[in-house]
Amino acid sequence: MAELAEQKTSGAVDGTGGTGGTEGVADTTDRSVSLLSNGDGSRERVLRSIEELGLGQNLADLEVQGFTVVPDVLSKDQIDRAVSAILAYVERNDGKKLSLDRAVGSEFNGMMYQHYLLFEDDVFPEILLEPKPLALMNYLLGESCVLSSMGSHLRGPGGLPLAFHADGPAMGMNEVAQVANCNYALTPYSASKGALTLIPNSHRLNRQPNLHENWRADGQPIAKIMQAGLQPEEIDELEWAPPRGAVTLDVNPGDAVIWHGNTWHGGWRRDEPGLRVNLAAYFCRAHVATQERRGDERHPDVFAKYADEPLFAKLMGRQLFNGWQEEGPDLSGATPAPRGPYD
Ligand SMILES: O=C(O)CCC(=O)C(=O)O
Numbered sequence: 001m002a003e004l005a006e007q008k009t010s011g012a013v014d015g016t017g018g019t020g021g022t023e024g025v026a027d028t029t030d031r032s033v034s035l036l037s038n039g040d041g042s043r044e045r046v047l048r049s050i051e052e053l054g055l056g057q058n059l060a061d062l063e064v065q066g067f068t069v070v071p072d073v074l075s076k077d078q079i080d081r082a083v084s085a086i087l088a089y090v091e092r093n094d095g096k097k098l099s100l101d102r103a104v105g106s107e108f109n110g111m112m113y114q115h116y117l118l119f120e121d122d123v124f125p126e127i128l129l130e131p132k133p134l135a136l137m138n139y140l141l142g143e144s145c146v147l148s149s150m151g152s153h154l155r156g157p158g159g160l161p162l163a164f165h166a167d168g169p170a171m172g173m174n175e176v177a178q179v180a181n182c183n184y185a186l187t188p189y190s191a192s193k194g195a196l197t198l199i200p201n202s203h204r205l206n207r208q209p210n211l212h213e214n215w216r217a218d219g220q221p222i223a224k225i226m227q228a229g230l231q232p233e234e235i236d237e238l239e240w241a242p243p244r245g246a247v248t249l250d251v252n253p254g255d256a257v258i259w260h261g262n263t264w265h266g267g268w269r270r271d272e273p274g275l276r277v278n279l280a281a282y283f284c285r286a287h288v289a290t291q292e293r294r295g296d297e298r299h300p301d302v303f304a305k306y307a308d309e310p311l312f313a314k315l316m317g318r319q320l321f322n323g324w325q326e327e328g329p330d331l332s333g334a335t336p337a338p339r340g341p342y343d
Pocket of ligand 1: 196266267311
């Protein structure tokens, strides 16, 4: 909408990003001269900050393999405060007092994602503003990117590994990232500790992994095993093999792993007592949201009138997965994620 208004006021448009004039080289900092971008200013700023922060190799990694590790982003104090806040959150919400070093599988059974952490403690906005990951996010998603969610994939011993997936959409991916992730290790990562694992160069494939491009155990892909109705003890016994090419990240607390939203990634099952804690700061381009904020509570009469009309509810985004707060997303299956172009 804003772009259209700009087009109307900036005169003729020749379809090449210029104004159709013959005045020679355009002033690239003038927003009105280009519909293709806001000019070179943003690109120059983004690349300059990457250079100033010494992130040239990280930029190359993102391009070549679709992910990169920025070491030592967080201080020991930030790590300790973030871990304590996450464990306090679990205790308050789930009544579980988990031990970082001694948690056992029966308390846990795999992974519990902790939602909506941003306002839980001062440390989280502080981490959000860390310049190095933000500089790389600006490279991937533009300076106008926004935080989509901040949560923690908390892994305890046993259960299933986290299936490989891309964070981008089920269809319509292209090489321009629409979403990107910054995953802070808050405890050490390794295969037996429940590390993150990624597939280099998968961001070029512009699709989600298929059934066979995923974890396997006993010759079966993880999706089949999830459907097989095994008992928790049977699941814990399985030996998992990652898909070909997967790289396990052995990284330290405070390191940040950043990836393009198309990059395939998953997580090892934790096989040691205690917890694997991360902080996932997930970002998206500014347009990845409805233009209007749905669920306007100032109009209860309209919602009451259509209370029995599922189509109205759907168009109002009531079946959208996103838009959660402390309660987290509805994983009951009532709001299935679209997987194909007509879903
Ligand atoms: O660190 C992990 O467990 C993986 C997180 C993940 O899959 C994600 O943030 O999309």
